Amino acid sequence: MSWIDIGSIEQIPVRGARVVKTKLGCIAVFRTAEDEVFATSDRCPHKDGPLSEGIVHGTSVTCPLHNWVFDLNTGEAQGADEGKIDTYAIRVENGRLMLDAAVMERSAA
Amino acid sequence: MSKKLVVIGAGMASGRVLEHLLEADKEAYDVTLFNAEPRGNYNRIMLSPVLSGEKTYEDIVTHDADWYEENGVTCRFGEHVTQIDRERKVVVGQNGEVAYDKLLIATGSAPFIIPVPGKDLPGVIAYRDLEDTNAMIEASGIEGGKAVVIGGGLLGLEAAAGLKARGMDVTVLHLMGHLMERQLDEAAGYLLRRSLEDKGIEIKCQASTAAILGEDKVEAVMLQDKTVIPADLVVMAVGIRPETRLATDTALEVERGITVSDAMVTSDPDVLAVGECVEHRGQLFGLVAPLYDQAKVVAKTLLDEAAEFEPKEVATKLKVTGCDLFSAGDFAEGPGREDIVFRDPARGVYKRLVLEGDVLVGAVMYGDTADGNWFFGLIKDKTDVSEMRETLIFGPAYQGGDSLDPMAAVAALPLDAEICGCNGVSKGQIVEAIQAGSTDLAAIKATTKASASCGTCTGLVEQVLATTLGDDFVIPAPASICGCTDLTHEDVRRLIKSKELKSQEAVWQELGWKSRNGCHVCRPAINYYLLADWPVEYQDDPQSRFVNERKHANIQKDGTYSVVPRMWGGMTTPNELRAIADAAEKYNVPAVHVTGGQRIDLLGVKGEDLPAIWADLNAAGMISGHAYAKGLRTVKTCVGKEHCRFGTQDSTGLGIKLEEKLWGSWSPHKVKLAVSGCPRNCAEATCKDIGVVCVDSGYQVGVAGAAGMDVKETERLMDCTTEEETIEVATAFMQLYRENAKYLDRPYKWVAKVGLDWVKEQIVEDIENRKALVERFELSQSIYQKDPWAELAQEEEAPKFAPLANLTLEAAE
Numbered sequence: 039m040s041w042i043d044i045g046s047i048e049q050i051p052v053r054g055a056r057v058v059k060t061k062l063g064c065i066a067v068f069r070t071a072e073d074e075v076f077a078t079s080d081r082c083p084h085k086d087g088p089l090s091e092g093i094v095h096g097t098s099v100t101c102p103l104h105n106w107v108f109d110l111n112t113g114e115a116q117g118a119d120e121g122k123i124d125t126y127a128i129r130v131e132n133g134r135l136m137l138d139a140a141v142m143e144r145s146a147a
Numbered sequence: 148m149s150k151k152l153v154v155i156g157a158g159m160a161s162g163r164v165l166e167h168l169l170e171a172d173k174e175a176y177d178v179t180l181f182n183a184e185p186r187g188n189y190n191r192i193m194l195s196p197v198l199s200g201e202k203t204y205e206d207i208v209t210h211d212a213d214w215y216e217e218n219g220v221t222c223r224f225g226e227h228v229t230q231i232d233r234e235r236k237v238v239v240g241q242n243g244e245v246a247y248d249k250l251l252i253a254t255g256s257a258p259f260i261i262p263v264p265g266k267d268l269p270g271v272i273a274y275r276d277l278e279d280t281n282a283m284i285e286a287s288g289i290e291g292g293k294a295v296v297i298g299g300g301l302l303g304l305e306a307a308a309g310l311k312a313r314g315m316d317v318t319v320l321h322l323m324g325h326l327m328e329r330q331l332d333e334a335a336g337y338l339l340r341r342s343l344e345d346k347g348i349e350i351k352c353q354a355s356t357a358a359i360l361g362e363d364k365v366e367a368v369m370l371q372d373k374t375v376i377p378a379d380l381v382v383m384a385v386g387i388r389p390e391t392r393l394a395t396d397t398a399l400e401v402e403r404g405i406t407v408s409d410a411m412v413t414s415d416p417d418v419l420a421v422g423e424c425v426e427h428r429g430q431l432f433g434l435v436a437p438l439y440d441q442a443k444v445v446a447k448t449l450l451d452e453a454a455e456f457e458p459k460e461v462a463t464k465l466k467v468t469g470c471d472l473f474s475a476g477d478f479a480e481g482p483g484r485e486d487i488v489f490r491d492p493a494r495g496v497y498k499r500l501v502l503e504g505d506v507l508v509g510a511v512m513y514g515d516t517a518d519g520n521w522f523f524g525l526i527k528d529k530t531d532v533s534e535m536r537e538t539l540i541f542g543p544a545y546q547g548g549d550s551l552d553p554m555a556a557v558a559a560l561p562l563d564a565e566i567c568g569c570n571g572v573s574k575g576q577i578v579e580a581i582q583a584g585s586t587d588l589a590a591i592k593a594t595t596k597a598s599a600s601c602g603t604c605t606g607l608v609e610q611v612l613a614t615t616l617g618d619d620f621v622i623p624a625p626a627s628i629c630g631c632t633d634l635t636h637e638d639v640r641r642l643i644k645s646k647e648l649k650s651q652e653a654v655w656q657e658l659g660w661k662s663r664n665g666c667h668v669c670r671p672a673i674n675y676y677l678l679a680d681w682p683v684e685y686q687d688d689p690q691s692r693f694v695n696e697r698k699h700a701n702i703q704k705d706g707t708y709s710v711v712p713r714m715w716g717g718m719t720t721p722n723e724l725r726a727i728a729d730a731a732e733k734y735n736v737p738a739v740h741v742t743g744g745q746r747i748d749l750l751g752v753k754g755e756d757l758p759a760i761w762a763d764l765n766a767a768g769m770i771s772g773h774a775y776a777k778g779l780r781t782v783k784t785c786v787g788k789e790h791c792r793f794g795t796q797d798s799t800g801l802g803i804k805l806e807e808k809l810w811g812s813w814s815p816h817k818v819k820l821a822v823s824g825c826p827r828n829c830a831e832a833t834c835k836d837i838g839v840v841c842v843d844s845g846y847q848v849g850v851a852g853a854a855g856m857d858v859k860e861t862e863r864l865m866d867c868t869t870e871e872e873t874i875e876v877a878t879a880f881m882q883l884y885r886e887n888a889k890y891l892d893r894p895y896k897w898v899a900k901v902g903l904d905w906v907k908e909q910i911v912e913d914i915e916n917r918k919a920l921v922e923r924f925e926l927s928q929s930i931y932q933k934d935p936w937a938e939l940a941q942e943e944e945a946p947k948f949a950p951l952a953n954l955t956l957e958a959a960e
């Protein structure tokens with residue numbers, strides 16, 4: 039697997055998110071209270087709410103538009119809501135955020 | 148003939164190597180042992196008990212002169228090695244050379260000294276060896292001496308506790324948000340901080356040291372925010388760096404540490420390294436357990452036996468009496484993980500397990516660490532825990548039965564904790580009343596007056612009844628805030644005040660939250676309660692706010708934002724209108740709407756343009772209208788007596804003054820005001836949260852109106868005679884609402900709960916109290932009344948509104 043350096047973990051607020059633009063739309067990159075990081079599609083399957091603007095709690099995010107909650111590990115909507123967001127591999131290496139380079143191929147395709 | 152082994156450094160790692168080596172084969176090597184410290188091997192980790200006075204140096208010596216003698220080790224203590232010559236295979240010490248067949252580098256670590264002015268002043272020391280320890284002991288002899296410890300990790304805290312035990316005034320400065328952040332999560336960090344503070348140690352987190360001050364010895368430490376803390380002693384315990392200088396000079400392979408193979412051999416087959424100075428598979432070491440494993444491998448390699456070092460999980464304990472904490476494994480990074488959290492606020496216990504699939508990968512516990520080693524075993528052995536998952540957190544002795552108690556928070560309150568704020572009734576008084584026969588809420592109300600006024604403490608009084616009476620009392624189930632807690636908003640508000648909870652971690656822990664850090668329902672409420680009750684101590688947390696309040700703009704259904712500048716009292720000028728028109732054009736704003744709140748809304752602004760459009764509006768003198776805030780929104784006014792033939796007072800002027808006083812404050816829900824110049828009421832003041840209707844004799848102040856989902860006329864709070872009095876009454880009402888209402892209750896809903904009579908008692912009848920409310924409001928405003936747009940349009944903030952990276956551009960290359 040190859041990785042792209044998309045920035046430093048410090049650029050994302052704790053319990054917050056930033057987006058990365060790709061050709062096929064934005065990817066949200068989340069940082070939890072314990073400095074875990076996750077990358078998912080930024081679009082809520084309900085009505086396209088920007089998930090990067092949601093409240094991050096535990097390892098979940100709540101969509102800012104109508105409060106659907108997604109598990110960042112699996113991308114699955116929680117509770118009664120049904121839907122799934124795409125998740126992408128990401129890891130932290132010496133404080134740098136390394137995103138799965140497959141998103142580039144995806145976007146270049 | 149024996150081969151020659153030279154060892155550089157007589158530390159904990161090389162000490163173990165020598166034990167294993169000599170035990171296996173005494174004749175294999177002639178050993179020469181160099182040590183920069185003027186002594187042989189001792190148990191470095193026990194320096195902390197030496198510092199605190201629980202042990203002496205003699206107690207912690209591991210290898211004395213006799214041992215070296217018996218084992219034929221040539222000791223060159225107090226002598227630095229200055230060079231390794233690999234060509235000639237000799238080690239150069241200060242007093243001469245020694246030839247080697249095999250060389251072992253075991254130089255440990257050097258303390259990291261932060262490069263600030265004054266770092267070299269006498270009185271600034273690190274914490275690494277006996278010399279440092281003795282220097283601290285000596286400094287603590289000064290009557291009323293003050294110590295500042297920089298670094299809130301393992302070492303720093305042990306130093307702080309030791310110095311405190313020796314009678315010094317100790318302040319710990321820690322750069323990060325919570326103590327020991329590498330070993331502990333926030334919750335455990337919070338508990339640790341609390342028990343250290345109970346010992347009288349002062350702790351400052353997020354404290355960045357700017358300089359150490361002093362003429363010819365240290366006198367004080369200055370922080371980045373210019374705070375100056377007096378100090379006779381400064382201990383730097385901010386971290387360590389592998390001591391690799393000798394290795395680097397002789398061109399061995401060095402990354403952060405000296406790189407070694409699994410057999411502990413460096414890039415030179417005749418040179419081995421062990422301990423904190425090495426780097427193995429990219430990893431550094433700072434605790435002794437893995438070093439002991441390394442030592443076994445080194446001994447074998449030296450004897451030409453095959454051996455491989457395999458790093459294992461390590462567990463951390465803090466050696467401070469009364470602070471029981473344990474952490475092991477990895478509870479931080481990595482997707483696919485789940486938490487199990489247990490809190491028992493009554494006993495100050497916190498436990499958290501981190502699972503990855505069916506395997507335990509991390510454990511943090513505070514207060515009750517008895518099961519630590521059991522969990523550590525599960526982590527090391529990667530035991531499949533799926534069978535015992537449900538009860539895992541209760542430990543090996545678990546016999547069944549759930550010990551989580553939602554009542555624990557109230558049970559843990561001291562008897563003098565205030566339960567009813569209105570009538571000043573303590574838990575003890577309620578318990579007494581119960582014991583004297585008042586066994587239901589009505590009786591408690593009658594005998595103690597608790598919950599007889601505003602009623603927000605009803606839930607707590609019921610819980611006191613329940614904990615005192617046991618099964619004889621059944622609590623009518625009130626709605627809790629959300630699934631994270633069994634407490635209601637009102638309970639939590641009271642407990643935040645009576646237990647003086649001043650951080651989110653304090654709330655999660657002391658009130659037994661069931662999730663790690665709340666959810667989108669409770670966290671914004673808790674953030675509000677904390678900032679309203681402790682404006683000075685608590686720091687607002689944008690990440691606990693709904694997007695609108697974090698971005699200071701209303702999110703639209705397509706993810707764009709709307710921008711509404713303040714128009715004081717509904718007044719504007721040609722200049723402002725021009726600036727708005729220019730901004731609308733410049734940022735391609737698709738819609739401009741005149742709002743129902745007498746101002747102008749620019750709808751459809753792109754998120755990344757926000758800082759720029761704000762800067763433009765700021766430049767024309769406009770600030771945020773907070774059209775997104777649970778806080779002061781608009782103050783509508785009519786033209787009043789300045790222009791209107793019926794006007795009785797300057798309604799526009801008063802509206803502007805009210806807006807100037809109240810803007811920027813956060814409240815449980817939005818607050819809207821209006822001021823009409825006469826009872827014709829063109830500003831619709833009688834359906835606002837606070838509405839003023841001017842009459843010939845003065846100002847009628849009404850409150851608790853509504854014209855949204857419910858429509859309700861305001862109720863008259865008071866008739867005022869002057870503008871000053873009107874402003875004072877409105878401000879006091881705002882503060883009373885801020886301090887008491889449940890999050891997301893508009894004033895009309897809150898007043899319906901507490902009763903207008905109670906509000907009048909607080910504001911109209913009790914003038915002292917009214918003034919105190921205004922004072923508290925002003926204190927809060929001294930912190931919160933600032934334009935968020937101006938702050939976020941700053942150079943260092945604005946880039947945060949843009950994407951982190953743009954991969955569409957790279958793809959185009």
Ligand code: SRM
Nearest residue numbers: 701709740741742743744745746774781854855856857893
């Ligand atoms: C912009 C504006 C409509 C307009 O173009 O005129 C507006 C727009 C919104 N209103 Fe309003 N309200 C606006 C005046 C009103 C008024 C009239 C007034 O203030 O005189 C009311 C009735 C009075 C009142 O406040 O109750 C009003 C009652 C509501 C309510 C119902 C509140 C209630 O307690 O019943 C909501 C929902 C809420 O807040 O939970 C709401 C919520 C909203 C939100 C914030 C919905 C949302 O959460 O996204 C709308 C944001 C639109 C946007 O993206 O900008 N808006 N809204 C008005 C802005 C006034 C301003 O200058 O700040």
Ligand SMILES: Cc1cc2nc3c(=O)[nH]c(=O)nc-3n(C[C@H](O)[C@H](O)[C@H](O)COP(=O)(O)OP(=O)(O)OC[C@H]3O[C@@H](n4cnc5c(N)ncnc54)[C@H](O)[C@@H]3O)c2cc1C
Nearest residue numbers: 156158159160182183191192228254255422423433434435
């Ligand atoms: C106060 C304190 C408390 C600690 N508490 C714990 C704990 O509770 N649990 C835990 O697991 N760990 C603890 N540690 C960490 C533990 O002590 C270290 O991990 C361990 O001592 C490292 O062993 P080492 O042999 O690599 O280095 P050291 O023990 O530091 O030994 C290195 C030796 O090499 C000498 N040396 C360096 N350069 C030269 C040179 N050029 N020439 C000659 N000699 C040289 C040094 O003087 C030193 O004596 C603590 C450390 C300290 C300071």
Ligand code: SF4
Nearest residue numbers: 740742743748855856
């Ligand atoms: S009335 Fe409804 S649709 Fe119109 S602005 Fe208010 S909330 Fe939005």
Ligand code: FES
Nearest residue numbers: 082085087101104
């Ligand atoms: S768009 Fe996300 S919940 Fe509706």
